[in-house]
Amino acid sequence: MPGEVFLRSERVTLRTVEPEDAELLQRARNDPDLREGLLFRSPSTRGEVEAFIEESVEGDDESQNLLICVSDEPIGAVDLFDIHRESATLAYWLLPDHHGDGYATEAVALVIDHAFDTLGLNHLVAWTIGYNGASQALLGRLGFSHEGTYREHVFRKGEHHDTEHYGILADEWTGSESILDGGSPD
Structure with a gap:
C-alpha cells in the first residue's frame, strides 16, 4: 500500500x-460505469491524472483526497473539497465490483467523523445525479437531509438530469460507531 x-x-x-x-x-x-457519475465527459490520459494528483491532491489545502482500501487494495475514493472554516463538500466512488458490500458507507462515515471532530466543520454537503438512487440511499443512511434539487443541472446519457443536494450539520451526526453498528450495506 x-x-x-x-x-x-x-x-x-x-x-x-x-x-x-x-x-x-x-x-x-x-470506466463507463463510473465516468457518468464522476462527471467526466472525455477520456483522461495518464498525464492528465498525474497532473491532477500533483496540483489538486498534493498542493491543495482546501481538499483531502483519500483512497478506500480493503485488504490493502484500493477500491475507491472519498474526498472532502472546498474545505472552508465551517463547511466542505463530500464526494465518493467505488469500483463497480465493490458496490453493495457497505464499504462506501463505512469509509464515508469515517470521513464525516474526521470532518466534524478533527477539522471542526459544521456543515457537509454532497450531491448526486437524480438517477443515482444508491448514492442517495447511502446519504440517507448516514443522516443527511435532502436540501434541494437543481433542475436539469447536468447532461448525461443523452439528456439533462436533475441533481439532488444533501447536507448534514455537526449536531445532527450521531458518529460512525452508531452508523456502522446498525448500518446496512450500500
Whole structure:
C-alpha cells in the first residue's frame, strides 16, 4: 500500500493518494460505469491524472483526497473539497465490483467523523445525479437531509438530469460507531 494510512475501521483503510495511484484514478475516470457519475465527459490520459494528483491532491489545502482500501487494495475514493472554516463538500466512488458490500458507507462515515471532530466543520454537503438512487440511499443512511434539487443541472446519457443536494450539520451526526453498528450495506 503506497500511501500513508490516514483513517481506519474494521474493514476499510483510508490512505493518502500518491503518484503511484495514477493508474487506478485513470481507470476510474475512464470506466463507463463510473465516468457518468464522476462527471467526466472525455477520456483522461495518464498525464492528465498525474497532473491532477500533483496540483489538486498534493498542493491543495482546501481538499483531502483519500483512497478506500480493503485488504490493502484500493477500491475507491472519498474526498472532502472546498474545505472552508465551517463547511466542505463530500464526494465518493467505488469500483463497480465493490458496490453493495457497505464499504462506501463505512469509509464515508469515517470521513464525516474526521470532518466534524478533527477539522471542526459544521456543515457537509454532497450531491448526486437524480438517477443515482444508491448514492442517495447511502446519504440517507448516514443522516443527511435532502436540501434541494437543481433542475436539469447536468447532461448525461443523452439528456439533462436533475441533481439532488444533501447536507448534514455537526449536531445532527450521531458518529460512525452508531452508523456502522446498525448500518446496512450500500
